[in-house]
Amino acid sequence: MTEHLNRLTPRQIVFELDQYIIGQNDAKRNVAIALRNRWRRMNSPEDIQKEIIPNNILMIGATGVGKTEIARRLAKIADAPFVKVEASKFTEVGYVGRDVESMVRDLVEQAVGMVRTQKKEEVKIKAEQAVEDIILDALIPPIHGSGKVRSENVSVNDNTVPEDDGELNQRTRERFREKIRSGELDSRKIEIEVQQNQAPNVGMIGGAVDDVSMMNIQEMIGNMMPRRGKKRKVTVGEAKKMLLDEEASKLIDMDEVKSEAIQRAENLGIIFIDEIDKVASSRSGGGSGPDVSREGVQRDLLPIVEGSAVNTKHGVINTDHILFVAAGAFHVAKPSDLIPELQGRFPIRVELNSLTESDFYQILKTPKNALTKQYEAMMQSEGVELEFEDGALREIARIAFEVNSEVENIGARRLQTVMSLLLNDFMFDIPDKIGADSHIIVTADLVSEKLSHLIKNRDLSQYIL
Template sequence: MESDSGEIRPLIPREIVAELDRHIVGQAAAKRAVAIALRNRWRRLQVPEELRDEIAPKNIIMVGPTGVGKTEIARRLARLAQAPFIKVEASKFTEVGYVGRDVESMIRDLVEIAVQMVRAEEMEKVAGQAKAAAEDRLLDLLLPRVPAKEAEGSPGTDAGSTDTRERFRAMLREGKLSERTVEVEFKEAAVPVLDLAGLGGGAPEGMEGNLQEMLSGLFPKRTRRKRMRVAEAIGFLEKEEAARRVDTERVKQLAVARTEQAGIVFLDEIDKIAGRESLQGPDVSRQGVQRDLLPIVEGSSVNTKHGVVRTDHILFVAAGAFHVNKPSDLIPELQGRFPIRVELSSLSKGDFVRILTEPHGALTRQYEAMLASEGVRLSFRPEAVDRIAEMACEVNERTENIGARRLHTVMERLLDDLLFSAPELAGQEVTVTRPYVDERLAGIVKDADLSRYIL
């Protein structure tokens, strides 16, 4: 579905959950919540316009220990949404007036992502025209046209040059001219390089890039020439021709509209800015960031270089481990802006076994594929996978519980020798058994100082 107000792929909730299930084990409640929220974006655009503005997104806050899938859900959601999506760390922001990133920068970054998306779509629409124009420009470089005065009085010149040109066009399409070199002429803005690092306190976020763009319109473009292979030149010229055919103002308008109607912001580590009211220490800054977030989450206008963006209908999904504090430590006004609260459960040994075997990109499959590139056939016995999961759980219980991330540590330790000597084992088959696991991982569980194994 495409409209000026945004374009959202109409996946139904069951399909969204099924796709998330391919990559993430468990956490059904969180998957259902984001699936419903995504579908509601599409539903809202089907509602009559007079009622559409009244429907506000129901923001979500995901609460759960580290390593259980909060960030992974965000990563997969970005691919499914096919809408402007940005993941930001709440802990990176500072209160207005302090050096650092202000919360409005995430909306500016979201618009930039939308501009790139819309520009890519618009360039795709004119790809056929751009390809034909690029071919003609390349043929002009390979076969310079005969000047009109020289061509006069030369019977058959036009027909002959046309035939030659078409023969070269066929050779170009067949890739027979790929290794030839041509000199391509293009224009670039002659803008001086700006270094604002010397400003007191540093340059504000994004100022350098914005000034650079403003100055680009004041300086005349200079012509440059560059020698390159035909295979490289055709791609370069296609992009240039496509960009020439795209209406920049239309791209900006569509991008702003898409951001407003379909944008999604994932606020990770929101627990790091939560804290009880205090008159000193870091809590003052944390509460300042929360207060700055409030107007953006509830709906306000943000100035960007592409236009003013209203945040009323942008969906915000927040996530945090809340080990030290709890969601109620957020200021009440901000809590109220996240009406849907989802708890993610800790992972058990059974979950670890599933994580190692079920997902499309399961860790065991990743290592099998990597070692296959060296000619080594790696396989894991079910009892070995069970033992790996058991040991990962045990280490999590004895030290910091970092969830599924512990599996990366354990697998690297387990396959350390094999990964080092794989080039000398080409053509061999290695089967990981339970004794193999016990032999190589015994030290991890017994060692009291496990700091080197913690990610």
């Protein structure tokens, strides 16, 4: 579990984040240190490991400046389970809003999915062989009560293979196995048996039942009921996809998966709590109204962030070493409006900068997943080449920055709106009016022509942009 982290030095982590996120160097440095500290803790002497707690981070910045993207990319770099929740969800139906512990259970589910996928990849070759055997049995059914196989109706290279001894039949099966692997038989129809999950949806009458108990009840009833197979007629290609997951699942030990997943969630898990400022209550206000609900959510969050045991359907998970990253714009509330105990659990404060016109230009040009590259790829799928001149990128950046300044600042998300308005006519005309092998060049003049009237008409831009 620590081998991958060993290769990720703080500088390497920042370098990886730079491939997708422009600016915000202070935030990148802090999350890089927090991630490296996990490896340092796990490689410390055992008697001190449990005492080293993560330095949870509070990110302060306007929407669209990269708070969520930094946390999400950090999780991908570390190959760590990641969950994003919005703190305001916990107050939607008053004080008894969504169960705060649900974010920890979601993290465990993420970890189980990651470990299961990894284990299935390890047994993929064996699973593929098992799938081939099932398909071969469907193509060349065994003779009842005999070790031989029936091959009267089987043709290889359009020649009928007569029923012969076991050695010849075995050679026939191997020839068919090669054809299955090469995809020659993918369009051929066969009948296979697919396992169906018989677990019912269970509802409870009477007192409230918590989520964990309900999940356990459903799983228990599902395990008690026999699994039934359903005959389906599909192509060989479809059968390979349908059966591979089923056969791989038979080869992995789910108890081992759950145990490893809980360890991964405990030691590598990252929970991103967005809109934390929405549950900050005014310290000068009274003790009534929405402030009660908000402070109640903070007090529910506190034990989880401090470190506690949470029951999940896969087992008990301790949250002591999960990394919590909270974020908020804090336009109205201030970090000091959070209850002191919760403030103390987010010792690292990082203020993210608002994006400049130059930042917008770099966001359009530099990241691996830049919007310009996404549009180029989509048009390339239609055989159309799209090219952006440098002046066009600067003009798009200028317009996006100007709209953010005058209408509402939504950060880098504004670029999506501007790019959509700029290119929608082209996207609509492809491939009917603009055919394959066409070459579209986006110039600064084209950008001005398409978008300048929206900037000038402020009332219109408030609705459209």
